Amino acid sequence: MQPSARIAAGIELLSQIEEAIECGGAPADRLVADYFRARRYAGSKDRRAVTEAIYAILRMRERLLWALGSLSHPVTARALFILYLQQEAPDQLGLFGEEGNTHAPDALDEHEAALIKAAATLDWDKAPVNIQVNVPKWTHAGFEKRFGSELIEAVNALNETAPLDVRINRLKRPDDTLNNILSNSSELFEKHVFSSDGYRSSSRVNLANEKAYQSGLVEVQDEAAQVAASLVAAAPGMQVVDLCAGAGGKSLAVAPDMKNKGQIHAFDISGGRLKELRVRLQRAGCRNIQVTRLAAEGDGRALALAPLAGKADRVMLDVPCSGSGTWRRSPDQRWRFDAEGLKNLNEVQAGLLREGAGLIKPGGRLIYMTCSVLPAENEEIVENFLANSGDRWTAVDYRSVWAEALKSECPQSLALNSAFLQLAPHSHGTDGFFVAILERRA
Known part of the structure; x- marks a missing residue:
């Protein structure tokens, strides 16, 4: 995929996720998997780039919704994606309507051009605290009760990317270590702090190709x-x-x-x-x-x-x-x-x-x-x-x-x-x- 095609794919996928949020449909991870399962021509780098953009938008969605409301612009997946790019990768806005590229997203219309201009002058820091940290209003009181003065730190941690945690299956290997069980990826994992049988990796690991996972020697579990x-x-x-x-x-x-x-x-x-x-x-x-x-x-x-x-x-x-x-x-x-x-x-x-x-x-x-x-x-x-x-x-x-x-x-x-x-x-x-x-x- 060319960069412009990745944007078009991201908008299409985000539209599906927004519709699912509205009607209580499938979760985002399933929709992402289904989307790329039906588009096997997309390479691993393409899948990663689009997926990372989608999850970045979801992690800042409350702020993006606030901005659209403040600027009186309709909420659409395309508008969310445009605002995300305006904040994180403004140079990519020039890829909309890319000449000679049939896979590029449609060119920006006058309302979208005005949205980008207005967003650049918007004081994002004026958003309420719950919006700054991407917490919906219905949860805010509960988060304050739980975390008190640690609220910002706690919610920011919930907006980070989760690591991969696995558990050794002691039914099959009661006295073994992950180093002996995993053939290719053990160096990417470190022992859990609390769990006796767990290990963690902050790197990308394709466990599906590991015989230890296929045979039930390890299970994915937080x-x-x-x-x-x-x-x-x-x-x-x-x-x-x-x-x-x-x-x-x-x-x-x-x-x-x-x-x-x-x-x-x-x-x-x-x-x-x-x-x-x-x-x-x-x-x-x-x-x-x-x-x-x-x-x-x-x-x-x-x-x-x-x-x-x-x-x-x-x-x-x-x-x-x-x-x-x-x-x-x-x-x-x-x-x-x-x-x-x-x-x-x-x-x-x-x-x-x-x-x-x-x-x-x-x-x-x-x-x-x-x-x-x-x-x-x-x-x-x-x-x-x-x-x-x-x-x-x-x-x-x-x-x-x-x-x-x-x-x-x-x-x-x-x-x-x-x-x-x-x-x-x-x-x-x-x-x-x-x-x-x-x-x-x-």
């Missing part, structure tokens, strides 16, 4: 999720329920702690995600994961869970959430919710917590998790549950479990309740992730 799985503190012979299993990342991480003894009951409402889990567990050599699709609600769901009522040693509850802690990886996620959507999520989260609690036997534990940093999805949900459960449940301090389950130094939590664990990129280097460990007394 360090925070690995830590959360360790804090389940599962042991051989236990009955463990993964109530919102998705594609099974937590189940696969817990299985090595159980040494394929006992049972992990992996439930989800998505047949597609569970189909992926079945492929992954075969590849990983997991023999103690039982995969079951649940109805979203109603008698069928209750009937499927009834045999486990009051019998589980552990329930993992990685509930649906806003994903605010994963904005480094999915920057478009922040515009897929609003205040009303968060309220609806909170009702789902509280309902799942009550449902999961019904499966725990006396002395067993429920581990509530989200990949969010918002207190409304984390402490507030758990503390409301505890307040309404009498003395049947108690919060277990994450630090006491950490000392038994992990070999690393226990980090200080950003949670508003010191018993709970809240991780965040700016302070821990992980995704934003919350864990509360609850124990049934009777």
